[in-house]
Structures are given as C-alpha cells and as structure tokens.
Amino acid sequence: MAKKFTPKVLTANDLLSGDVIYWNDNGDWVDAFEDALYLDTEKLAFHVLRLAQKQGLDKVGLYLADAELGDDDKPRPAHFREDFRATGPSNYHHGKQAELA
Amino acid sequence: MYSYTEFDKEFINERNKQFRAQVERRIDGSLTEDEFKPLRLMNGLYLQLHAYMLRVAIPYGTLNGGQMRQLALIAEKFDKGYGHFTTRQNIQFNWPKLRDVPDILDALAEVEMHAIQTSGNCVRNVTADHFAGAASDEIEDPRPTAELLRQWSTDHPEFAFLGRKFKIAVTGSETDRAVTKAHDIGLRMVRNGDGDAGYEVIVGGGLGRTPMIGKVLREFLLVEDLLPYVESVLQVYNRLGRRDNKYKARIKITVHENGIETIRELVEKRFVAQRAAFGGNDQKLFAQIKEAFATPAYLTAPLDGFVELQNKDASFRSFVDTNLSEHKNPEYSIMTISIKAHGQTPGDATADQLRVMAGIAEDFAHNELRISHEQNVILPHVHKSNLPEIYARLREAGLATANIGLISDIIACPGMDYCALATARSIPVAQQIATRFDELKLEHDIGALKIKISGCINACGHHHVGHIGILGLDRAGVENYQITLGGDHTETAAIGERAGPGFAYDEIVPAIERLIYTYLDIRSDENEVFLETYRRVGLEPFKAALYPEQQIAAE
Numbered sequence: 233m234a235k236k237f238t239p240k241v242l243t244a245n246d247l248l249s250g251d252v253i254y255w256n257d258n259g260d261w262v263d264a265f266e267d268a269l270y271l272d273t274e275k276l277a278f279h280v281l282r283l284a285q286k287q288g289l290d291k292v293g294l295y296l297a298d299a300e301l302g303d304d305d306k307p308r309p310a311h312f313r314e315d316f317r318a319t320g321p322s323n324y325h326h327g328k329q330a331e332l333a
Numbered sequence: 334m335y336s337y338t339e340f341d342k343e344f345i346n347e348r349n350k351q352f353r354a355q356v357e358r359r360i361d362g363s364l365t366e367d368e369f370k371p372l373r374l375m376n377g378l379y380l381q382l383h384a385y386m387l388r389v390a391i392p393y394g395t396l397n398g399g400q401m402r403q404l405a406l407i408a409e410k411f412d413k414g415y416g417h418f419t420t421r422q423n424i425q426f427n428w429p430k431l432r433d434v435p436d437i438l439d440a441l442a443e444v445e446m447h448a449i450q451t452s453g454n455c456v457r458n459v460t461a462d463h464f465a466g467a468a469s470d471e472i473e474d475p476r477p478t479a480e481l482l483r484q485w486s487t488d489h490p491e492f493a494f495l496g497r498k499f500k501i502a503v504t505g506s507e508t509d510r511a512v513t514k515a516h517d518i519g520l521r522m523v524r525n526g527d528g529d530a531g532y533e534v535i536v537g538g539g540l541g542r543t544p545m546i547g548k549v550l551r552e553f554l555l556v557e558d559l560l561p562y563v564e565s566v567l568q569v570y571n572r573l574g575r576r577d578n579k580y581k582a583r584i585k586i587t588v589h590e591n592g593i594e595t596i597r598e599l600v601e602k603r604f605v606a607q608r609a610a611f612g613g614n615d616q617k618l619f620a621q622i623k624e625a626f627a628t629p630a631y632l633t634a635p636l637d638g639f640v641e642l643q644n645k646d647a648s649f650r651s652f653v654d655t656n657l658s659e660h661k662n663p664e665y666s667i668m669t670i671s672i673k674a675h676g677q678t679p680g681d682a683t684a685d686q687l688r689v690m691a692g693i694a695e696d697f698a699h700n701e702l703r704i705s706h707e708q709n710v711i712l713p714h715v716h717k718s719n720l721p722e723i724y725a726r727l728r729e730a731g732l733a734t735a736n737i738g739l740i741s742d743i744i745a746c747p748g749m750d751y752c753a754l755a756t757a758r759s760i761p762v763a764q765q766i767a768t769r770f771d772e773l774k775l776e777h778d779i780g781a782l783k784i785k786i787s788g789c790i791n792a793c794g795h796h797h798v799g800h801i802g803i804l805g806l807d808r809a810g811v812e813n814y815q816i817t818l819g820g821d822h823t824e825t826a827a828i829g830e831r832a833g834p835g836f837a838y839d840e841i842v843p844a845i846e847r848l849i850y851t852y853l854d855i856r857s858d859e860n861e862v863f864l865e866t867y868r869r870v871g872l873e874p875f876k877a878a879l880y881p882e883q884q885i886a887a888e
C-alpha cells in the first residue's frame with residue numbers, strides 16, 4: 233500500500249553558499265522554515281517540486297521535507313533532522329540560529 | 334618528512350586548475366549538479382546538512398608546523414575559525430563556500446597538501462600509527478610504506494572506480510595503534526623467525542553495517558614485496574567484488590562470500606606475475622622515500638627543570654602521567670595533546686589552537702605533528718627538558734587537558750550536527766559524558782576506557798570497537814542510542830556486543846553512568862581496566878545495571 237501523504241515543504245541548498253533554503257508562496261527561495269509554502273496535498277507538493285526543478289541551476293539537492301503546522305499556523309519541521317537543518321548544529325551557535333537571529 | 338617533488342607539485346597544481354575551471358562551469362550553468370557532483374567529490378567537497386564540507390587529507394596523519402599554520406589560516410579566512418580532525422586522520426572544514434574552494438585548494442597546495450581521494454570508490458588516504466617513527470616498541474617506521482602506497486594509489490587508473498571505497502592502514506609495531514583489523518587492508522609490522530621485518534597482511538576488516546574483524550591473508554610479507562602484493566589484492570577484489578549491491582561491495586563481503594582460502598590462492602597467483610612486472614622500480618622509489626623519513630637529530634640536555642616541575646606541580650604531574658608515551662629515545666617523550674577538553678567538541682581545534690601547536694612543534698618538537706585516529710594531536714618527538722615550557726603554552730591555549738585514554742577522551746563522529754547521512758547526534762552525547770565524569774571527578778579512578786560514538790550505522794566513530802560503543806539511531810522519529818560493550822580496536826580486536834534496547838537522548842548519559850558504577854563495583858582491583866573486567870564477567874552484570882526495571886520484573 234502506498235504510504236499516506238503527509239504535508240511537506242520544499243527545501244534545497246544554495247549552490248554558492250551551501251545554505252539550507254525553502255520555497256515560499258511567491259516562488260522564491262527563503263532562509264526560514266516558517267516562511268516556506270506549506271504543501272498540504274500530494275498534488276501541490278509534486279507540482280511545486282517539478283516547477284522548482286525546472287528553474288535555474290543554482291539550487292542543489294531539492295527534496296520535499298516533512299512539515300506540520302505550529303500553534304502560530306506557520307510550518308515547522310515534523311522530524312528532528314529537519315529541525316537541525318532549520319536551526320544549525322547544537323555544539324556551536326552557527327548556521328541559521330545565528331544568521332536568522 | 335616527505336617533500337613534494339616537481340612532479341607532485343605539477344600534478345596537484347594541474348588538478349587544482351582543472352577543479353577551478355569545473356567550479357566556474359558549474360557556477361555559470363554549463364555543468365549541472367549531476368555532472369558536477371562526482372567532480373567535487375573527487376576533490377573532497379561534500380554537501381552536508383547545513384553547508385559544504387571540505388575534507389583535507391593528512392597523509393598517514395603527518396604534518397609539519399607550516400602545514401598546521403596553513404590549516405589555521407584556512408579555518409580563519411574561509412571557515413568559521415576552526416577545523417575538525419576525523420578518525421581518518423583528516424581535517425574537515427564545515428562551512429566553506431563553493432567559490433572559495435579553489436582558493437582553499439591552492440592554499441593547501443602551497444604547503445604540499447590536497448583533498449584528493451578523500452571521497453569516492455578509490456583507495457583513500459592511507460592511515461598509519463600516529464606514534465610512527467617515535468614509539469619505543471616500533472620495529473620500523475611505517476610511514477615510508479604509507480607514502481609509497483599513497484603515491485602508487487594516487488590516480489591509479491585501474492583502481493579509480495572500484496566497487497566501493499578502499500581503506501589501508503599501516504602500523505610499524507606489533508602493538509596495533511592504527512586499527513588495522515578494521516580496514517580493507519591492514520598491514521602490521523612483525524618479525525619472522527629469522528628476525529627480518531615484514532608485514533602481516535590483514536584483509537577484509539571493516540565496521541559499518543556489517544562489522545567484521547579482518548583476517549590474516551599472509552602471515553609474513555617482506556617489505557620489498559609490499560606493492561606487488563597489495564596490487565594483487567586490489568586486482569582480485571576488483572574482479573570478484575560485488576557491484577550489484579552497494580552494501581555488499583566492500584572487500585570484507587568478498588572475503589566472506591568467497592572464503593579467505595580462495596582469496597589467498599588468487600592473490601598469491603597474481604602476486605607471482607605482479608612481482609615480476611614491477612621489475613624493482615618500486616624499490617628504487619621506496620629507497621628515496623625512506624631517506625625523507627630519517628630520524629630527527631635528537632638533542633641531549635639536562636632534565637632538572639622537568640624533574641623539578643614534576644615534583645612541585647600536581648597538574649603538570651597528572652599531564653605527564655596521562656598524556657605522555659614512551660619514546661624510543663629515553664630522553665624524549667611522545668606527547669598527545671588532547672583535543673577533547675571536557676564539554677568541547679571532540680576533534681575540533683580553533684585557528685589559534687592550531688597555531689599554538691604549530692609553534693610548539695617548530696620551537697620544541699623537530700617540527701613534526703601527527704593527527705591520531707582518536708582525534709587528538711601528537712608531538713612525536715619532545716625532549717623532556719622542553720616539557721615545562723610546552724605545558725605552559727598548551728595550558729594558556731586550553732590544550733592541556735590530561736585525559737588521554739580516559740573516559741572523556743571520546744571519539745565522536747560529526748553526527749547529525751553536520752553529517753547528511755546521520756540518524757542521530759553524537760557530539761552532544763560526547764560533550765555530556767565528558768562533562769558529567771569531570772564533575773564526578775572519577776575519570777582517573779576509572780582508568781583506561783575507550784568510548785566511541787557514531788551518529789549512524791556507517792560507524793565513522795568506530796563504535797563497534799569501543800570498550801563502550803554508542804550508536805545513534807532514528808527510532809520512529811526520535812533519537813535513540815544503542816550501547817555495545819567489549820569492543821577492542823587493537824591487535825586483540827573484537828566487535829562489541831549489543832547490550833540490549835537503545836536509550837533516549839536524555840537517558841544515555843545516566844545509562845553510561847550506571848555502567849561505570851557497576852564496573853567500579855565489580856572490578857577485581859583498581860588495576861583491572863574496564864575491558865578486562867568485561868572479558869572476565871561478560872555482559873550480564875552490565876546488562877542488569879543498564880536495564881534495572883527488567884531485573885525487577887524478572888524477580
């Protein structure tokens with residue numbers, strides 16, 4: 233049986249900086265998970281993925297990451313791996329937690 | 334130390350020019366990521382969880398002060414001010430930008446370093462005993478052999494696309510400090526009945542998904558037969574090794590499936606032909622390489638200052654007891670600088686610390702440094718009269734932690750704080766264990782103990798061969814840590830036994846604490862180290878400590 237679809241956001245890394253980025257509702261790439269477009273149907277998720285894949289070559293390793301809605305109605309990571317990608321490493325105040333602060 | 338020849342220099346510069354052009358073509362869109370990825374990986378550039386990561390080879394873990402300074406410069410100019418030493422005797426930079434990488438590679442080339450073959454299905458950076466050339470128990474320095482293997486394997490066309498990566502480790506003494514039994518090929522120096530030095534050739538060891546202790550392929554191989562013999566092993570592997578399944582492609586599976594006897598027969602047959610084909614050229618090269626590893630000009634000086642400080646300063650005494658090892662010259666010591674200050678990230682050194690260590694090597698230690706697979710830095714040749722001054726400088730730089738071989742000298746892979754393949758974090762677990770046992774002031778009492786932590790089944794943190802191994806997994810979307818006990822990375826190598834169900838992130842440190850208290854309780858006396866106790870009593874008492882609720886349920 234096919235796995236039941238769970239909501240996603242589209243994520244990638246920026247080619248030049250390597251930074252983690254997310255696709256928002258304007259079709260732009262942004263830095264914060266919570267600003268990503270929440271993809272709550274399978275059709276929409278794959279549509280956005282294909283659309284983004286066709287655009288520019290300057291984004292790397294596009295994939296759909298599991299997401300859920302927080303109390304503030306903004307998307308947040310549904311798995312701890314995405315939480316680390318969205319925040320940065322836990323041993324130093326580096327990465328997004330420093331840059332987005 | 335080996336210095337690049339004109340040929341080496343040209344080769345590296347050519348490679349760097351090629352890569353610079355490839356990066357430009359990637360940035361201007363002429364190369365897709367699918368086209369570019371294998372090219373960047375061939376030059377050690379990975380894309381990790383938060384950023385790119387550049388893995389730089391430190392061949393057989395040996396480098397000089399100038400090279401260490403250059404690593405400091407790279408850390409500062411192109412990264413976030415630090416570098417991470419790995420269990421493969423490499424250094425990794427966690428935050429380089431793509432545009433800067435060609436400049437980083439040029440900066441490395443200036444000091445005769447590179448990032449070639451630190452990735453991909455080829456013969457990787459050859460690792461060696463970090464006490465090479467200095468250890469009192471050494472038969473011969475293994476580094477000329479390692480350098481010969483490096484030159485032979487670099488860009489070797491026949492072995493550029495093996496079924497899987499291939500790792501070779503060499504040790505020059507019978508004591509195995511290079512984990513030779515967990516490598517695709519392990520070379521351990523031994524003497525035969527006539528007193529000649531040669532190698533015991535071990536094959537098919539490896540950790541990861543299917544951990545295996547290597548098997549002896551040849552009990553004794555003359556040093557001069559090494560290259561044709563190793564080439565024969567590679568040829569047999571290249572032909573028989575599986576390419577249908579990535580997880581069954583390492584030589585350990587080839588050996589397991591075909592049997593060591595079959596492999597031995599095929600290798601010996603190839604070897605006859607290969608030896609003739611080499612025609613002695615390898616020996617000429619080997620003789621030249623050997624000259625580059627001449628013993629340093631040892632000093633002799635009075636030791637009064639050293640003895641005096643030892644008598645009056647308890648922390649210096651503790652440092653001397655814990656971080657020094659016996660050198661073949663009685664006036665000298667081998668010093669291990671701990672890159673495991675309690676609560677810090679194992680293997681991470683700041684640019685300033687790298688510079689301090691470079692300076693000490695230049696001023697007091699015959700300009701030589703080593704990186705150990707245990708993620709520490711070694712000064713292989715330290716005259717004892719210089720110890721007080723070296724200690725003072727280390728202390729000032731936060732590098733004088735006296736914990737080598739103790740519970741806080743933990744190997745930890747980058748885990749989910751950096752690694753794209755990780756299933757859980759390893760660094761914070763190491764930090765917490767070290768901090769906890771420092772608070773308890775127990776670590777010297779506990780004595781020799783190796784904790785090794787990996788953030789996934791790939792086992793870069795060598796957890797299978799830790800006395801206590803910790804493997805971080807993802808269990809239904811939550812970090813979970815599995816404990817193995819009784820592993821051993823030395824010549825008496827063993828794979829640790831799984832203790833039972835895993836522990837949640839906030840339960841793992843208390844679990845380790847229970848293990849340790851049990852050990853302290855049941856050891857026969859304070860000279861019996863953890864591994865000995867484990868071998869004497871087995872898993873059961875430790876299991877009872879780890880899972881007390883099950884004990885109660887069973888009663």
Ligand code: SF4
Nearest residue numbers: 746752755788789793
């Ligand atoms: S063991 Fe796994 S998590 Fe750790 S560095 Fe290796 S691949 Fe990454």
